[in-house]
Structures are given as structure tokens and as C-alpha cells.
Amino acid sequence: MSEVAQLADVSPSTVSLYLRRPDEVSSRRAERIQMAIDKLSYLPNTMAGGLASSRSNIIGVIVPTITFSFFSETLETLERNLRAAGYQLLIGNTEFDASREEELIRSILSWNPSGLVLTGFSHSRKSVSLLSNSDIPIIEMWDYGQEGLDMVVGFSHRTCGRLVAEQLMRSGYQHMAFLSTNFQRDIRANERYQGFHDAIAATGGSVLVRELTGRSNTAEAGQLLCTLVNDHPEIQAVFCSNDMVALGAMLECQRQGWAIPERLAIVGFGNQDFTDSTVPPMTTVEPPRQAIGEHIARLLLDRLKGGNPEKRIDLGIKLIVREST
Amino acid sequence: MSEVAQLADVSPSTVSLYLRRPDEVSSRRAERIQMAIDKLSYLPNTMAGGLASSRSNIIGVIVPTITFSFFSETLETLERNLRAAGYQLLIGNTEFDASREEELIRSILSWNPSGLVLTGFSHSRKSVSLLSNSDIPIIEMWDYGQEGLDMVVGFSHRTCGRLVAEQLMRSGYQHMAFLSTNFQRDIRANERYQGFHDAIAATGGSVLVRELTGRSNTAEAGQLLCTLVNDHPEIQAVFCSNDMVALGAMLECQRQGWAIPERLAIVGFGNQDFTDSTVPPMTTVEPPRQAIGEHIARLLLDRLKGGNPEKRIDLGIKLIVREST
């Protein structure tokens, strides 16, 4: 920067001012500075700036996974909305490992971020204390219904499970199964199961659970379903923890010659692109993947500007009823 | 840090040393320092450290998209391998927009990263000059066959297209189509088409191309395929730019009652989880999604340690021949 200043024949602090608030610099010097910048291909050093101002343009985001999941769409939307305001996303993924979260929180906080976005409400004691020691805006996303550390943007997975159950019961199904990937570690899939189970149990229906051992594994979903239906022929409908599992279930039905939905109704979760093309089209749940990103960006930016926006946003889900139920 | 030093009754530089190379500090003081750190829940300021050492533990990665794509698996693997060595990924996505790349390169370079990973060989003139002004290790990934700025880890998409063509021709197909998402902007899909086309044209076969307007859109793939086959009944095999498009094509065949592969053979790209469960199982191409991440980590770490590893790695692809062809 001092080189730029020298070449433009101004003081370093004028260059700094020009970079941050160009219109507070006289146009004559502004021009000279810009020329010097171009000539030297000067790139400001973000770390020096961050240190001096004790702020950074970083927003940390911690998600369980970025691989083929709904989170990636939230991330993309969030990034797009924050980028415009000059913020950078620092993404960490826990791979559904709780202890990783604490580590990531530490590592992100050490960057002095302007804000932090977490997935869900479940954090280690130590994480919570780390977070409460920092005074940056914090958002817990992709869930809803608990207190929250600061702000919350998401939807209730329990309600989601209940809505699916009610829809299935309205169609006359009574004996159901819940087919889940990562059931032990994915708290939100668990919550959906709870809501699903409770609504059904309350009317005297039954729900069986089966967990896949691998990650979202279409083939395994098929095998599990096959065993399940052979062992429990009374099962009429299956709610899957995501659309890929549901696809696996549907393809298995096709192989077994089980008519959908007459022999077996299938419900997915995610409303991924392909769900309207399956044969028959898949009933599924649309989580507010992008809306979550948009609202987080809005809350964060408002807060960083000194505003005092809502603390909790329930974006709900949309039940997409198609011919697989 | 000075607070920690004070509480532990040592000098700040001893604390700093303890944090960076714990075994160079006597165990007595080490213990005292650790206690002080815990007591104060001290978090080091990464930016101050980075500024002082004029290094950072950041590795920048620029990908076209992180949404439901193969890149996300490379990212996850890369992250896992670099994390162990203390590096953080700073991820930027261009959304297949070339001008975004330059912007991202600027913004990442301003963080003083230890390394930079780009997708493919196509960069603006300005980007190239920015990159050559910096002396950090640079890796271009997910492609192979051109010079490269520094290091290259990937595979040849042209060869991939040729291999698929040869496989199809061996099975006796002569009239083909290439169904692509993002054909205009996705250079690598284009390369696959070229390799595919050239191999087929050389033997007197024909290839038609159709591009989807949206992003990986299963439903649209079905519609396009339907029109295409009705207009050009001679078509016998379709190579899709990714597995989701191929899924859409297969589901459309099911709806139309076109037997796979008798009426129409389908080939995907990606070897995603679900491809072995479709009816019939899908012939597809497995790109080295994870291997790319592993090798990049290895090259980067070697280089950052002062080593001089290979410049170019061709990881090739694997043709997964199943019953859809």
C-alpha cells in the first residue's frame, strides 16, 4: 500500500481511505491512486486490514456435510446474498460428528468472524461457552422449536413428521415404516421420526424404523425395504429420511413388482429435482432450502448494521403430494 | 496473549512459542501456560498471526458449484486431508461464471493463502497474471491434457468421451445423442462431447446434441429425450452429461415403454450412489472424485514442506458398464 501511495504521490492513509470509502477522496487523487493500483496490480492484505480494524468480512458456517445434501443449496444462496455485501463464507463441515463442531467453532472464532451460522441446536457445553463469550451474531439454522443461542432460522422437523403422518392417515394408511440414513447421528431425521411416530401412535397405527448403515445409500434402501416388507407384510407406507432413500425404495418396488402406492406408498424428504420425474411422481417434503439462506443473510446484515431484527423465523415446510401416496 | 503471559508469569513470546511448538517450552511453563489459556478461554487471533508471519493456513479452492455435484466430494476429501495438517479451506464458487473466477481469485489472494486450487484450465488473462504474480502453489483440477499454470490433477474429459463412444460402438450402436445440462458453460461437458463425437464420427456414426436450459433437471431431460427420439427415431444410445440427466432419461423410457437398452441405451456420468439401483442398473463413468482431493492434498503439502512433487497427475476414469447399454 505504501508503494501505491508513493506512486500516486499521496499518503498511505489516503490510499486506505480511497479503498474503503472512495467518495471521500478528491477525484483528482482518486484517479491517481486507481492508476497506481492498476499499475502495481496491488492487492490489499485482508489480514492486515482485519487486524487493524479488529473486524473481518468473514461469516463462519458450520454444516454436517456439503456432499449431495440440501445444505449445499442453503450455502450457495447464503453466499450469494452475503457476497453482495462484501462478506466471505468460511465453511466447516462436521461430518455429523459432534466433537468436530467444537473444534470448528474454535477455529472459526479465531478468525474474528462477523457472524457465525450453526446447524441445529445441539452443541457441546464448551461450544456454548465459547459462543457466549463472543459477541457476534449467531444463527442456528435448519431447525426450530428450541430456545436458541441468539437467532434461529428453520422449521420444525417434528411438525414435518406429523404433517406427513396426517397426510398418510388421511389416505387410509395405518401401518408405516420410517427408513432412515444416519438415524443415530442425524438429530433432525430423528425429530421427523418422532413427530411421525407420535401422530401415528396416537391413532393406534404402527411405525417401524430401519436405519441404513452407509450414507444415503439407494441400493441399501432397496435391500432394507425388501426385508422389511417381507418380514412385516402389513406395512403400507414408508417415510424416508431423504429423497435418495425414497428413490431406492421406489426402484425396489419396481423390481419386486409392488405397485406404488397400492401395495406400498412412498414419501421422500427434500423435494429434490428428480422427485417429480419418478414413476409415479414422488410425494415428498420441501424444506425451505434457499429461503433459509436468504433469511440468514438478511438477519445477519441487519444485525451487522446495528439493527435489531426478529430472533426466530419458522419457515415451515411444504408437503408436495404426488402419486406415490 | 499478553494476558495469558501475565497469568502464567512468562513472556508473550514464550506463549507464542508454546502455541506453535509446544515441545520447545519447558514442561513447567508449558503447564502454567496451558492453565492460563484454559482459565481465560484464550483464542489466538489468526489474523494477527498471519500478518506477523506473512503466511496463512488457508488454501483457497474455486469450483463452479457445490450444489449436488461431484465437486463437493472432492472438497470434502480435500478438506479432510488438509485439516489434519492444520489448513483451512476457503471455498469460492463461480456458478459457472467465468468473470466470477477473477473476482474470487482476487479475494482469495488477498488472504495470503498458502495455496490455491482452481477447476479446469480456462481463466481470464487477468486471472493468469494475478496468479503468476503470486508464488504460491497452484493446482488446476478436474481436467487434464493442457499445460497448466503449475500443477494439474484430473483426467481427460475428451478421453472419457472417447471411451464411452468406443464402448457403445462395440455394443453395436451407431446413432447417438449427447444430452447435456449447461452445455454452453460447462467446458468439461463440452470436452466429453468432443471426444464422444470424434470417435463416433470417425466410424461413420452420428451424434446429435441437446442442451437442457435449467440446471441438472431430470424432468427436462425426459421431455427433451422424448422429443429427440420422436424426431430422430434412428437414435439408439444417449450419453448424458451427468447421472441425474441419465436418470431423467431412464424414467422417461419407462413412461414411454421404451425398453432399455433394446430400444435406447443410456449412459450417465458420475457413478453416483443411485446408479446401481436403477432399473436396469445404469452404465456410467466414474470420475476420480475423491482421489482428486487426496492427490491435491498430497501435492500441496509436499510443496509447502519444500518438496518438489510431480507436476501433472492423470487419474483417468473408470467405465462402469451395467445393463443400461
Added chain:
DNA sequence: TTGAAAGCGCTAACAG
């Protein structure tokens, strides 16, 4: 509107 001066919190010689 501009510039001089004083740090931001840490690391990196170096001397002890």
C-alpha cells in the same frame, strides 16, 4: 479532504 502517528495481536530474529 489529507497526512502523521499510534497501534491491532502476533511472530521472528536475536541475545542471553
Added chain:
DNA sequence: CTGTTAGCGCTTTCAA
């Protein structure tokens, strides 16, 4: 092994 000293490259008063 430990402490002293001098910055890293910028931002931020504050005075001109």
C-alpha cells in the same frame, strides 16, 4: 529454553 525488540500492512484517531 526464555525474554527483548522490532516489525507484519493496514486502520483509525486527530490535527492540519
